[in-house]
Each structure stands twice: as C-alpha cells, then as structure tokens.
Amino acid sequence: MSVDFNALSQQFCQFYYDQFDKDRSQLGNLYRDHSMLTFESSQLQGARAIIEKLTSLGFGKVAHRISTLDAQPASENGDVLVMVTGELLIDEEQNPQRYSQVFHLIPEAGSYYVLNDIFRLNYA
Amino acid sequence: MSVDFNALSQQFCQFYYDQFDKDRSQLGNLYRDHSMLTFESSQLQGARAIIEKLTSLGFGKVAHRISTLDAQPASENGDVLVMVTGELLIDEEQNPQRYSQVFHLIPEAGSYYVLNDIFRLNYA
Numbered sequence: 591m592s593v594d595f596n597a598l599s600q601q602f603c604q605f606y607y608d609q610f611d612k613d614r615s616q617l618g619n620l621y622r623d624h625s626m627l628t629f630e631s632s633q634l635q636g637a638r639a640i641i642e643k644l645t646s647l648g649f650g651k652v653a654h655r656i657s658t659l660d661a662q663p664a665s666e667n668g669d670v671l672v673m674v675t676g677e678l679l680i681d682e683e684q685n686p687q688r689y690s691q692v693f694h695l696i697p698e699a700g701s702y703y704v705l706n707d708i709f710r711l712n713y714a
Numbered sequence: 715m716s717v718d719f720n721a722l723s724q725q726f727c728q729f730y731y732d733q734f735d736k737d738r739s740q741l742g743n744l745y746r747d748h749s750m751l752t753f754e755s756s757q758l759q760g761a762r763a764i765i766e767k768l769t770s771l772g773f774g775k776v777a778h779r780i781s782t783l784d785a786q787p788a789s790e791n792g793d794v795l796v797m798v799t800g801e802l803l804i805d806e807e808q809n810p811q812r813y814s815q816v817f818h819l820i821p822e823a824g825s826y827y828v829l830n831d832i833f834r835l836n837y838a
Contacts, residue, residue: 628784628797657837660752662830664818665789673752673797673816673832688836690814692797694788706786708797712812712836713781 593697599661599672602695602702607654614644614652620704628708640707649680657688668697669705678711688712717821723785723796726819726826731778738768738776744828752832764831773804781812792821793829802835812836 609617621627621637627644628634634643655677664671672693677686694706733741745751745761751768758764779801788795796817801810818830 626786628786658834660832660834662750662752662832664830671795671816671818671830671832673814673834675814675834675836688812690797690799690836692795692816694795694818706788706795708784708786708795710782710784710797710799712799712814 595661595670611653653679670695719785719794777803794819
C-alpha cells in the first residue's frame, strides 16, 4: 500500500477542524467504540462519550488554526500518526490559545477512523 | 496483557529525557531500523540517522521539563501513544522554549522501543 500519509493527514485535519468549528456534534462517525479521547485531563472512550464531551465544551464560536502538522506511518497496516500544534480562538476572545493534538488514524474500508486523540492546551 | 500505560509512559519519558540531557548519544538502543524521527522540519529513519541528528543539534547543556504527559493504549498488542508538552532549556538561556513531542512505543522482549517520535518547538 502506497498512501501519501502527509497528504492524507493534511486532508484529515482540514476536514476535522472545519467540521469541529462548524458543528462538532457531527464528528461521531470519525470515532469507533474503542476510540479514545484525552481532552485536557478528561479521558473518554467510544464515539458517543467523545461527542458528548466535545459538544459539552462551554464555547460557542470556535476556530482552529494549524501552525505545524507532522505525520508518520505508524504501522505496516497503513496506520498514520499526526501531531498538530496550532491556535484555538474561542468566542470573541482576542488572544488565541496555543494547543497540541495527536491523532492516530486507522484505515478502514477505504477511509480512516480515529483510534487515539490527545488534546492539550499549551499554557504559557 | 495488563500494562499500566500511564506508569510506563511516565517511566519512559523520565528515562528518555534524563538520558537526553545527560548524553543523548546513548539513546540509540531505544530506536530500531524502521523507527522514525521528525525533529522540527527534519525527517530521519533508523537508529543511526536519528542519533546522528540528535547529537548534531547545536546545543551543549540541555534540560527538559515536562508540563503535561498523556498516554493511551494504541493497539491490542500493547503499543502505547504518549504526548508530552514541556519546556526546553538550552545552554545558558533564561527563557525556556516550549515544545510538544509524541512517542509511539512498541513492546519488544519485555521492554519498549520507539517506532514514532515527532518533536516540535511551539513558537510564540
């Protein structure tokens, strides 16, 4: 299998953050029952729990800006590991918050789902 | 297999950064021929190339301080994914540089090696 993991990762993150910023309740089909999300100090497992967490975040308007995006093949099965650093703009705040995020993407039926998702704000 | 992936990840990172800060030329046995390092915009594969890169970094005295460390199981085989955010103090500089790093750890013969390693400084 010859997948361009850099292009795939960029496409995935663009789709993910666009969808997150537009309507994060619709991200559920990117996760499976065994998927895991660490969001700051919260740990969730399963698409339903993950989406409940994401939709419960107390911000309305949100925008992600990617600063760096690095990807590597993570197995011989086509898994891809992506690390993003970026800026998060919440509601009407002037100062973006920096964050770091990792996605572990698993190929399935011609597409990919998220097995691992770790998100942390970078406090100054 | 019941491994405490949180304890493992903390032990690994403590060992890794202690060794890095003391003598990073000795980190080679943590990598294999198919291991990958992304260090800023550089991409390396294989223990030898990775150590050459790390030892060529133009700083003498270095210290890592972990700010956050989050781990998740990354497969049914015992793989572990770790994301670290932290501060890097280089030489005699007063202001630490913030960084983000991901390790993908693979079990082997009672220990673990690093399959994936992605490192990025977080520019302000």
